[in-house]
Structures are given as structure tokens and as C-alpha cells.
Amino acid sequence: MxxxxxxxxxxxxxxxxxxxxxxxxxxxxxxxxxxxxxxxxxxxxxxxxxxxxxxxxxxxxxxxxxxxxxxxxxxxxxxxxxxxxxxxxxxxxxxxxxxxxxxxxxxxxxxxxxxxxxxxxxxxxxxxxxxxxxxxxxxxxxxxxxxxxxxxxxxxxxxxxxxxxxxxxxxxxxxxxxxxxxxxxxxxxxxxxxxxxxxxxxxxxxxxxxxxxxxxxxxxxxxxxxxxxxxxxxxxxxxxxxxxxxxxxxxxxxxxxxxxxxxxxxxxxxxxxxxxxxxxxxxxxxxxxxxxxxxxxxxxxxxxxxxxxxxxxxxRKERQSVPVDLALSFEGGQITLGASCAGHTVFAAGKLQQNDPIYNSIPKERCISQLQKTGGTPFTARSVTVPEEGVPLPVSELNRLRREALEALLEARGRRKPIPFTDAPLPSPGPFKRPKGPLPIRAVLRDPGQFCPEMRECEA
CATH class of the missing domain: 3.20.20.70 (Aldolase class I)
Known part of the structure; x- marks a missing residue:
């Protein structure tokens, strides 16, 4: 194709x-x-x-x-x-x-x-x-x-x-x-x-x-x-x-x-x-x-x-056309959200709240739903991976992780290596010298019928 x-x-x-x-x-x-x-x-x-x-x-x-x-x-x-x-x-x-x-x-x-x-x-x-x-x-x-x-x-x-x-x-x-x-x-x-x-x-x-x-x-x-x-x-x-x-x-x-x-x-x-x-x-x-x-x-x-x-x-609004893959994981009391797109991968991290009784674990489906909310950015969630058991932290913290990860990814995508350029002095054209004698005349003709009699005589 x-x-x-x-x-x-x-x-x-x-x-x-x-x-x-x-x-x-x-x-x-x-x-x-x-x-x-x-x-x-x-x-x-x-x-x-x-x-x-x-x-x-x-x-x-x-x-x-x-x-x-x-x-x-x-x-x-x-x-x-x-x-x-x-x-x-x-x-x-x-x-x-x-x-x-x-x-x-x-x-x-x-x-x-x-x-x-x-x-x-x-x-x-x-x-x-x-x-x-x-x-x-x-x-x-x-x-x-x-x-x-x-x-x-x-x-x-x-x-x-x-x-x-x-x-x-x-x-x-x-x-x-x-x-x-x-x-x-x-x-x-x-x-x-x-x-x-x-x-x-x-x-x-x-x-x-x-x-x-x-x-x-x-x-x-x-x-x-x-x-x-x-x-x-x-x-x-x-x-x-x-x-x-x-x-x-x-x-x-x-x-x-x-x-x-x-x-x-x-x-x-x-x-x-x-x-x-x-x-x-x-x-x-x-x-x-x-x-x-x-x-x-x-x-x-x-x-x-x-x-x-x-x-x-x-x-009026951002066009959400850049696909991003999001992956949420936690280990040793820390939660990490990774965001990947076209060769760029960035991370945002936070602390788990599993020892604080006022926080309930956010179910897997709710986590996915929150992370898919990429409005206001050029990104659209292509895939979202989260732990089966969900994560014990407030929704506001999950939103913060998503926001920081997408901001970091946007920044990474905006960086490009410069293209090499070699500085060198320009060559001097030197003085213009007019050729001696009459200047040659050139013409492009598409049809032999365009030749005038004088030109035919020159050709002969």
C-alpha cells in the first residue's frame, strides 16, 4: 500500500x-x-x-x-x-x-x-x-x-x-x-x-x-x-x-x-x-x-x-492525534507512570498511600479511565497498562502523574539534534571579464518550420 x-x-x-x-x-x-x-x-x-x-x-x-x-x-x-x-x-x-x-x-x-x-x-x-x-x-x-x-x-x-x-x-x-x-x-x-x-x-x-x-x-x-x-x-x-x-x-x-x-x-x-x-x-x-x-x-x-x-x-482545541502508550506500576512503596511515543519514553513517580487508611485502592478500570483523559494535550492514549489490583492513591495523585508524564513527553519530542553545518569563507568571484567579439546567439526551436530562410542559409 x-x-x-x-x-x-x-x-x-x-x-x-x-x-x-x-x-x-x-x-x-x-x-x-x-x-x-x-x-x-x-x-x-x-x-x-x-x-x-x-x-x-x-x-x-x-x-x-x-x-x-x-x-x-x-x-x-x-x-x-x-x-x-x-x-x-x-x-x-x-x-x-x-x-x-x-x-x-x-x-x-x-x-x-x-x-x-x-x-x-x-x-x-x-x-x-x-x-x-x-x-x-x-x-x-x-x-x-x-x-x-x-x-x-x-x-x-x-x-x-x-x-x-x-x-x-x-x-x-x-x-x-x-x-x-x-x-x-x-x-x-x-x-x-x-x-x-x-x-x-x-x-x-x-x-x-x-x-x-x-x-x-x-x-x-x-x-x-x-x-x-x-x-x-x-x-x-x-x-x-x-x-x-x-x-x-x-x-x-x-x-x-x-x-x-x-x-x-x-x-x-x-x-x-x-x-x-x-x-x-x-x-x-x-x-x-x-x-x-x-x-x-x-x-x-x-x-x-x-x-x-x-x-x-x-x-479551537488541541488535535489529539499523537498516540501514546501509558504503563502504571508500583514497587517498594513507589508508583511510576511511564509514557512512550515514537522512540521517546519518560517517567513520572510518586509515593503509594497503602498505609494510610483514608485512601482506598483505585480499581483497575477507574485507573484506565483516568489515564485516558488526555484532553488539552496533543496525545491520545493508544494503550494503558495498570496493575490488576489497582493502586492505593487518590485520583488527584493519579491525575498528577498523567499530567507530569505527558508534559515531559511533550518536552522530549520537541528536542532534536542540530544538523551539522560547516562554516567556510565564500569564494571570491573575481572581476567580470566581458568576452571579446560578438556574443553568440542561441535559440531553441521545436519545429523545423520555425527556421527563417536566413537561418537555413547559415545552417547550410
């Missing part, structure tokens, strides 16, 4: 991070103080990043950090310092666009997992194979691919593939839009896209907003994406509110688990953010006018307080 597809959610700030984790994300992606493709998001300081990684690891959620802008030579020392910090807090992966930074990361932190950002415009088997050869573990595919194109890439290269299943579409191929940089000096490849494609642009017979695409939504096609080779279902939206993150995450979680998404949740997801609905045009290779849409007044007002308050219920 294939491994279940991962649900990967956006976290533009702490409220969205908590919403993602509690709504069922198995991994989150977020940005640090610099070099992320969403500079306008709230993002995380270094201290917040450290706390976010600890919080997620305690709950079994992976953390991917974006370092996915193009980086100037003068910025490389600062970018590497950020990567070094990310190694120190043991993030699960970094997303990278800049090829120079990718080379330096593989050289200095070979143990750090690198994902190729969608900003790399990954839409061919050859491109993905190149990145695999350069040490990349996962490729985040361009949003503009069809199912058959995704399958072709999957069959052409043994590498993890991550695909977007919900969120905004760019008018251009992922990572190739220069419109914002051209019109306002704010480059999308520097994390500063001003989204000019959402402004009025006209074309004959068009809508008046002829560069503005609807958001994509492939939630109901997650199973097909997995069959095509996608291992991670990614939700776009680091600029979105936590209610959106919770709604999209919960819907994807249901779909990834093979369960139907309730109509009420689908409607709430559309209400909290859409651009006149959603499109699946790319994945189904049905490109056309129906893919275009704008953010209307009706779209904005659909996010009523009733809708938002309902979505907040998705992340």
Missing part, C-alpha cells in the same frame, strides 16, 4: 500555524525574517521560528522553511547565516530557488533536506532530473501542469513531488512572472510581487480583468494526484487568515484520508476566500475563458462572522 499523501499547509504567522496544526496538517511551510517568497506575510523571527519548530515537532508535524528568493552575491553571507540557524533548530527542509545557494547548502550542510521551490519553474522531467542530480530531495511542481504531465515527470525521475491543491494562480508559469518588477520595481522572485495581474487589463472580447485567474482547487482530485506521483498536497496561502488555513487544511485532510468533504465545509472554504469561484483547468488540461475571475464585493462579504466563527471551531 502506498504511503498516504501529506497535507502541507501555509503558515504566514503564529495564528495560521496553530490553525494548520490543529486542523490536521502533517507539515507546514513558513518563512523567516528574510529571503522568503512572501515578504508581505507576517512571517517569523528567529526566536519565533525556534518556537514554531519545537511546537510542530512536539505534535508530529514537519516544518519546511522558505529561503526561496533569488539572492544577490552581497546577500549570500546573510542567507547562509540563516541556513546555519535553521540547521541549529533542526528544520525538516528548506525550500530554495537560487541555484548558487543550493550549491552552497549541499556543500556546507549535506544533512539538510532541500526542496526545489515552485519558483524554479519545474514543469519537465529533464528539469526535475537535474535537480535530483544536484541533491534535491523534493521538487515543488509548477501549478500549470496537467495530470498527464505530472505523471510523465513522476515516471521520468525517482524524486518526491509536491503539488499545489488549493490557492492562488499566477498568470505566468510559476517563477517566470516579471510584470510586478517591470511596472513597479517589486519582483516576485524577490518576494515582493504587487499582484498587478489583478488590476484591469483588457483584451478584445475579454472581461476587463484579462490577466486575473481564479484560484485553483484540486481538493476533490487529491487521490488522482497521488496516483500520478504526488506525495505532498500543498495549500497556497501564507498571506491568508487562519480561518482560511483551517478550512483548506481540514478539507484536504478529509480528502487525503479518502473521506468526503462535507458541503458545509466546501461552502465555507469558498466563502472565506475565492475569486468568483475556483478552477481546475490546468490539472484537467481544459484551459479557457472560464479560468478567469476577480475578487468581487460578493466574494468579500461572503466571509460573514457566522462563517468565520464556525471555521474557528476547527482549531
Amino acid at each position: 502506498s504511503k498516504p499523501i501529506e497535507v502541507l499547509s501555509p503558515a504566514g504567522g503564529w495564528p495560521a500555524l496553530e490553525a494548520a496544526v490543529r486542523a490536521g496538517a502533517q507539515a507546514v511551510y513558513l518563512g523567516g525574517p528574510q529571503f522568503g517568497a512572501r515578504a508581505g506575510a507576517q512571517n517569523f523571527s528567529r526566536e519565533e521560528l525556534s518556537e514554531a519548530v519545537r511546537y510542530c515537532h512536539q505534535r508530529g508535524v514537519r516544518v519546511h522553511v522558505t529561503v526561496n528568493t533569488l539572492i544577490k552575491d552581497s546577500e549570500l553571507p546573510e542567507a547562509l547565516d540563516l541556513v546555519k540557524f535553521l540547521c541549529s533548530i533542526s528544520v525538516d527542509a528548506v525550500l530554495v530557488q537560487d541555484m548558487g545557494l543550493l550549491h552552497l547548502i549541499r556543500e556546507r550542510a549535506p544533512g539538510l533536506t532541500v526542496h526545489a521551490s515552485t519558483q524554479m519553474s519545474l514543469h519537465t522531467p529533464a528539469g526535475v532530473r537535474l535537480l535530483k542530480a544536484l541533491g534535491v530531495k523534493r521538487a515543488v511542481l509548477a501549478r500549470e501542469l496537467s495530470l498527464s504531465e505530472i505523471k510523465e515527470i513522476s515516471e521520468g525521475c525517482d524524486i518526491e513531488l509536491e503539488g499545489f491543491v488549493h490557492g492562488a494562480l499566477c498568470m505566468c508559469v510559476s517563477g517566470q512572472c516579471y510584470l510586478s518588477a517591470l511596472l513597479g520595481g517589486r519582483s516576485g522572485n524577490r518576494g515582493q510581487c504587487a499582484q498587478p495581474c489583478r488590476l484591469p487589463f483588457g483584451a478584445p472580447g475579454g472581461t476587463g480583468h484579462d490577466l486575473s485567474l481564479k484560484d485553483l482547487s484540486y481538493i476533490n482530485s487529491i487521490g488522482e494526484l497521488q496516483k500520478a506521483g504526488v506525495c505532498s498536497a500543498k495549500i497556497e496561502g501564507r498571506m491568508k487568515r487562519p480561518e482560511y488555513v483551517a478550512a483548506a487544511t481540514a478539507a484536504c485532510r478529509l480528502a487525503a484520508d479518502g473521506r468526503p468533504v462535507p458541503e458545509e465545509l466546501s461552502s465555507a472554504l469558498g466563502a472565506v476566500f475565492s475569486r468568483s469561484g475556483f478552477t481546475d483547468g490546468y490539472i484537467n488540461a481544459r484551459r479557457g475563458r472560464e479560468m478567469f475571475g476577480t475578487r468581487t464585493k460578493e466574494d468579500v462579504t461572503a466571509a460573514t462572522e457566522k462563517v468565520l466563527s464556525g471555521l474557528r471551531e476547527l482549531y
Whole structure:
């Protein structure tokens, strides 16, 4: 049986991070103080990043950090310092666009997992194979691919593939839009896209907003994406509110688990953010006018307080999804509760009260019932082992043992060994020397008919 597809959610700030984790994300992606493709998001300081990684690891959620802008030579020392910090807090992966930074990361932190950002415009088997050869573990595919194109890439290269299943579409191929940089000096490849494609642009017979695409939504096609080779279902939206993150995450979680998404949740997801609905045009290779849409007044007002308050219920409480095994034992006047989970085992201890007549032994069934009360924590009791005869201590003491053991286990799960990082001086690029004579001209043509007569004469 294939491994279940991962649900990967956006976290533009702490409220969205908590919403993602509690709504069922198995991994989150977020940005640090610099070099992320969403500079306008709230993002995380270094201290917040450290706390976010600890919080997620305690709950079994992976953390991917974006370092996915193009980086100037003068910025490389600062970018590497950020990567070094990310190694120190043991993030699960970094997303990278800049090829120079990718080379330096593989050289200095070979143990750090690198994902190729969608900003790399990954839409061919050859491109993905190149990145695999350069040490990349996962490729985040361009949003503009069809199912058959995704399958072709999957069959052409043994590498993890991550695909977007919900969120905004760019008018251009992922990572190739220069419109914002051209019109306002704010480059999308520097994390500063001003989204000019959402402004009025006209074309004959068009809508008046002829560069503005609807958001994509492939939630109901997650199973097909997995069959095509996608291992991670990614939700776009680091600029979105936590209610959106919770709604999209919960819907994807249901779909990834093979369960139907309730109509009420689908409607709430559309209400909290859409651009006149959603499109699946790319994945189904049905490109056309129906893919275009704008953010209307009706779209904005659909996010009523009733809708938002309902979505907040998705992340109001801890998601109890981390299985724990509890074992209660006593010997020599001492009682011990052990808690085990995923290679971690901790203990909480106390004194038996068997010589004090005011305490009656708690029966086995009552002990199990009390220890199963893990509410308020991310744990759920998978198994509980207690002595057949019960234990002679007050219920309050048993509750204390459970509370201390789970707190210690949570703390243990949040600790990870740092990833080794080797400091070294950056090589000097030296002065740029312009080659003498005319520069060579290269062109890629897919059809011989594209050759003009002059080019045919040169070939001859």
C-alpha cells in the first residue's frame, strides 16, 4: 500500500500555524525574517521560528522553511547565516530557488533536506532530473501542469513531488512572472510581487480583468494526484487568515484520508476566500475563458462572522492525534507512570498511600479511565497498562502523574539534534571579464518550420 499523501499547509504567522496544526496538517511551510517568497506575510523571527519548530515537532508535524528568493552575491553571507540557524533548530527542509545557494547548502550542510521551490519553474522531467542530480530531495511542481504531465515527470525521475491543491494562480508559469518588477520595481522572485495581474487589463472580447485567474482547487482530485506521483498536497496561502488555513487544511485532510468533504465545509472554504469561484483547468488540461475571475464585493462579504466563527471551531482545541502508550506500576512503596511515543519514553513517580487508611485502592478500570483523559494535550492514549489490583492513591495523585508524564513527553519530542553545518569563507568571484567579439546567439526551436530562410542559409 502506498504511503498516504501529506497535507502541507501555509503558515504566514503564529495564528495560521496553530490553525494548520490543529486542523490536521502533517507539515507546514513558513518563512523567516528574510529571503522568503512572501515578504508581505507576517512571517517569523528567529526566536519565533525556534518556537514554531519545537511546537510542530512536539505534535508530529514537519516544518519546511522558505529561503526561496533569488539572492544577490552581497546577500549570500546573510542567507547562509540563516541556513546555519535553521540547521541549529533542526528544520525538516528548506525550500530554495537560487541555484548558487543550493550549491552552497549541499556543500556546507549535506544533512539538510532541500526542496526545489515552485519558483524554479519545474514543469519537465529533464528539469526535475537535474535537480535530483544536484541533491534535491523534493521538487515543488509548477501549478500549470496537467495530470498527464505530472505523471510523465513522476515516471521520468525517482524524486518526491509536491503539488499545489488549493490557492492562488499566477498568470505566468510559476517563477517566470516579471510584470510586478517591470511596472513597479517589486519582483516576485524577490518576494515582493504587487499582484498587478489583478488590476484591469483588457483584451478584445475579454472581461476587463484579462490577466486575473481564479484560484485553483484540486481538493476533490487529491487521490488522482497521488496516483500520478504526488506525495505532498500543498495549500497556497501564507498571506491568508487562519480561518482560511483551517478550512483548506481540514478539507484536504478529509480528502487525503479518502473521506468526503462535507458541503458545509466546501461552502465555507469558498466563502472565506475565492475569486468568483475556483478552477481546475490546468490539472484537467481544459484551459479557457472560464479560468478567469476577480475578487468581487460578493466574494468579500461572503466571509460573514457566522462563517468565520464556525471555521474557528476547527482549531479551537488541541488535535489529539499523537498516540501514546501509558504503563502504571508500583514497587517498594513507589508508583511510576511511564509514557512512550515514537522512540521517546519518560517517567513520572510518586509515593503509594497503602498505609494510610483514608485512601482506598483505585480499581483497575477507574485507573484506565483516568489515564485516558488526555484532553488539552496533543496525545491520545493508544494503550494503558495498570496493575490488576489497582493502586492505593487518590485520583488527584493519579491525575498528577498523567499530567507530569505527558508534559515531559511533550518536552522530549520537541528536542532534536542540530544538523551539522560547516562554516567556510565564500569564494571570491573575481572581476567580470566581458568576452571579446560578438556574443553568440542561441535559440531553441521545436519545429523545423520555425527556421527563417536566413537561418537555413547559415545552417547550410
